[in-house]
Amino acid sequence: MERRAFLASGVLWGGALLAFTLAGCIPTPENNVSLPPSPQPTADPTPSAAGSRVLVAYFSRPGENYYYGDRIDLDVGNTQVIAEMIAAAASVDVYRIEAADPYPEGYDETVARNVREENENARPAIANPLPDTTGYDSVLLGCPVWNVQTPMIMRTFVENIELAGKIIHPFVTYAVSGMGRVRDDYARLCPGSTIGEGLAIQGETATQAQPDVASWLRRIGL
Numbered sequence: 366m367e368r369r370a371f372l373a374s375g376v377l378w379g380g381a382l383l384a385f386t387l388a389g390c391i392p393t394p395e396n397n398v399s400l401p402p403s404p405q406p407t408a409d410p411t412p413s414a415a416g417s418r419v420l421v422a423y424f425s426r427p428g429e430n431y432y433y434g435d436r437i438d439l440d441v442g443n444t445q446v447i448a449e450m451i452a453a454a455a456s457v458d459v460y461r462i463e464a465a466d467p468y469p470e471g472y473d474e475t476v477a478r479n480v481r482e483e484n485e486n487a488r489p490a491i492a493n494p495l496p497d498t499t500g501y502d503s504v505l506l507g508c509p510v511w512n513v514q515t516p517m518i519m520r521t522f523v524e525n526i527e528l529a530g531k532i533i534h535p536f537v538t539y540a541v542s543g544m545g546r547v548r549d550d551y552a553r554l555c556p557g558s559t560i561g562e563g564l565a566i567q568g569e570t571a572t573q574a575q576p577d578v579a580s581w582l583r584r585i586g587l
């Protein structure tokens with residue numbers, strides 16, 4: 366049963382990956398683009414320990430999720446766990462990306478929706494006002510790995526905030542894929558940004574990731 370669940374997930378991730386490859390990745394006007402509200406000013410950004418200003422922006426989905434080939438019900442999503450560790454360890458501002466149409470509680474339903482969104486090259490709308498990134502030198506972008514890449518809502522986010530001239534440090538949680546194609550996604554979607562060192566944490570181990578988070582933060586100067 367556990368093995369079946371794992372294989373089913375793998376087949377779906379692989380199938381959608383093929384669809385992604387065939388569809389290409391550059392947004393076009395005919396794509397299903399749903400624009401979020403305009404950027405809003407945020408509170409005065411706090412300088413980080415390194416003297417730069419840092420925004421942590423992340424997407425995470427609580428609910429039923431993958432767990433060592435089986436399923437688990439998460440009150441707090443794995444990526445949120447990592448985002449909170451970062452916020453506890455460094456001087457950063459935090460922005461959570463919330464879907465205007467929330468993702469389902471169920472794992473299979475979420476996989477199916479993600480496949481649809483990838484096939485349509487969709488840009489799912491974001492519910493909350495976007496952050497004003499003026500004044501931030503670095504943005505730590507967090508998300509789960511979905512079908513070996515960024516969830517489509519991360520594309521909505523990076524295409525609608527100003528990231529040119531900034532350093533992006535991706536952080537992800539995953540089940541089996543590591544960072545997958547997430548770095549490449551941001552490099553392509555944010556050509557004016559520098560993609561710095563990322564952090565990939567296996568979702569099942571997120572609550573024990575504090576040492577890895579701390580050493581990554583030190584390496585990137587926070």
Ligand SMILES: Cc1cc2nc3c(=O)[nH]c(=O)nc-3n(C[C@H](O)[C@H](O)[C@H](O)COP(=O)(O)O)c2cc1C
Nearest residue numbers: 425426442443444509511512513538540541542568
């Ligand atoms: C729609 C969907 C697709 C996923 N695709 C992958 C994948 O391709 N590779 C992988 O390692 N994990 C995949 N996972 C597992 C998640 O990346 C992992 O459970 C992650 O820690 C979830 O983070 P969150 O709780 O912050 O949403 C997928 C999960 C979902 C719901």
